[in-house]
Amino acid sequence: MENIFYAALALHVAGKPVNKENIRAVLKAAGTPVNEAALDAMTVLVEALETGSNKKSLDTRVIRFLTSELVHRNVEAGQVEDLLTQLARYSSSTAPVGEAMPAALVGATSLNELSGDEEMFAELGDGRSRYIYGVAAGGETIEFGRIGIEDNQVYSIPYKDICAIVHSCPSEPYQSRDGEVVKAWVKAHQQVVEAAKERLGAVIPLSFDTIVRPGSGTAHPDQVVRDWLKEDYDSLFAIMERIQGRDEYGVQVFYDPKVIDARIFEQSELVRQIQQEMANKSPGMAYMYRQKLEKAVRSEREKLVDQLFQDFYARMKRHSDDTVIGKTRKGGKETVMLLNVYCLAAEEKVESLGEELEEIDNMEGFSVRFSGPWPPYSFVAKTLAPVKGK
Amino acid sequence: MSVAVEIKENDLKQGVLGLVVALVEIIRDTLKVQALKRMESGSLTEAECERLGETLMKLDIALEQIKEELAITESVQAVRDGLDDLVTEAVDKLVNPEAWRRQVKEQTT
Numbered sequence: 270m271e272n273i274f275y276a277a278l279a280l281h282v283a284g285k286p287v288n289k290e291n292i293r294a295v296l297k298a299a300g301t302p303v304n305e306a307a308l309d310a311m312t313v314l315v316e317a318l319e320t321g322s323n324k325k326s327l328d329t330r331v332i333r334f335l336t337s338e339l340v341h342r343n344v345e346a347g348q349v350e351d352l353l354t355q356l357a358r359y360s361s362s363t364a365p366v367g368e369a370m371p372a373a374l375v376g377a378t379s380l381n382e383l384s385g386d387e388e389m390f391a392e393l394g395d396g397r398s399r400y401i402y403g404v405a406a407g408g409e410t411i412e413f414g415r416i417g418i419e420d421n422q423v424y425s426i427p428y429k430d431i432c433a434i435v436h437s438c439p440s441e442p443y444q445s446r447d448g449e450v451v452k453a454w455v456k457a458h459q460q461v462v463e464a465a466k467e468r469l470g471a472v473i474p475l476s477f478d479t480i481v482r483p484g485s486g487t488a489h490p491d492q493v494v495r496d497w498l499k500e501d502y503d504s505l506f507a508i509m510e511r512i513q514g515r516d517e518y519g520v521q522v523f524y525d526p527k528v529i530d531a532r533i534f535e536q537s538e539l540v541r542q543i544q545q546e547m548a549n550k551s552p553g554m555a556y557m558y559r560q561k562l563e564k565a566v567r568s569e570r571e572k573l574v575d576q577l578f579q580d581f582y583a584r585m586k587r588h589s590d591d592t593v594i595g596k597t598r599k600g601g602k603e604t605v606m607l608l609n610v611y612c613l614a615a616e617e618k619v620e621s622l623g624e625e626l627e628e629i630d631n632m633e634g635f636s637v638r639f640s641g642p643w644p645p646y647s648f649v650a651k652t653l654a655p656v657k658g659k
Numbered sequence: 660m661s662v663a664v665e666i667k668e669n670d671l672k673q674g675v676l677g678l679v680v681a682l683v684e685i686i687r688d689t690l691k692v693q694a695l696k697r698m699e700s701g702s703l704t705e706a707e708c709e710r711l712g713e714t715l716m717k718l719d720i721a722l723e724q725i726k727e728e729l730a731i732t733e734s735v736q737a738v739r740d741g742l743d744d745l746v747t748e749a750v751d752k753l754v755n756p757e758a759w760r761r762q763v764k765e766q767t768t
Binding site for chain 1: 699711
């Protein structure tokens, strides 16, 4: 491409008009291949110099040239786009500096222009998709640095006052048979969500391996993400409001079945009655009564456990802004999981929630496992399920 | 990728026996439920109840012995737990058809 520069210089020295045709002629005479994109860019430059115009809009010919150059030099696709976004923003900001202009708006319009140029991004090959960590509050493009999964460059794609936290990735999901590798990925995912939260306040965390890939269309992948933000803006905004300033806490309550059964034998009228009838029966008959007793105990146990569940759950609800009931795992003989609840709670509520749980934990035969704060994964999954399909 | 499955004869035996005994246990359980129902409805005489109870009791003892002798207590429990999970899942779906519909949709898209 230096050749084009030399050719232009030669034309200038020779006093010939410096234009596309002449440069091409010189290059042909010299037997050098013509880099059309570079030639286009040079033409733009010369035209600008000649007309003396100081227009700041970015010509697509320049963009195309820069993109292909940078890609050939193995500059990462993400960086190329960043550079272009910055260039585009610079060129379109005709408003005086300092005048409030929604950053999201600037980004959106300029990128629209860019993605209109179809061939440009076809060259980017890899990095056609976006791995989304979550959606955060804030309408700016922010560089988080190389903190992503496998040290990818993490940045935000804004729409209005929310932004998606992403890195540029191939379309294949992250998959590995190696547990350690997966663990490192998930940990990185978690750390990015935390970093975004620290910086922007509220983050809707998305689950690991949420990847948005553009369909067969030629739209810029950042634009695809922005379209999604636009499309789901209302529901995303609603979730954002709901989780703002709140964290998720996991609560699991376990009981000792022996303690529950002891309570039933003590309290249940029916059970006591069967026990009395059983006494002094012949072996076969006693066996039948034992079955009857077992059945009665089982149904009383179910009733009692259900009551306890409702009671505990209501108490947790009182100290939470929202709750989601999780699946209970089957317990062993010693302890059985009674309930598994995810609570969304503001910081000021956590203490009272903790006190309530301590009370339950102190009850004989019951124990509570309390964990958190976590990003509110359990409170966003349902609403955002459609993303996964893309 | 092909996976070579190596079946040890002993494992296979245990698995099959576990399955058979688990099925017998389930049949016994339903028999118990039926016996209890009849007894409570009053359609059985005292002597019939006695005989039924004794038979079921002997079946219980026999099954426990078999399990112990063949060392299949665990594999029987595993089969029953597996069936339990299956039933729980099915009931879950019937109780909450909306979640089921969503799940199916997710899997097919």
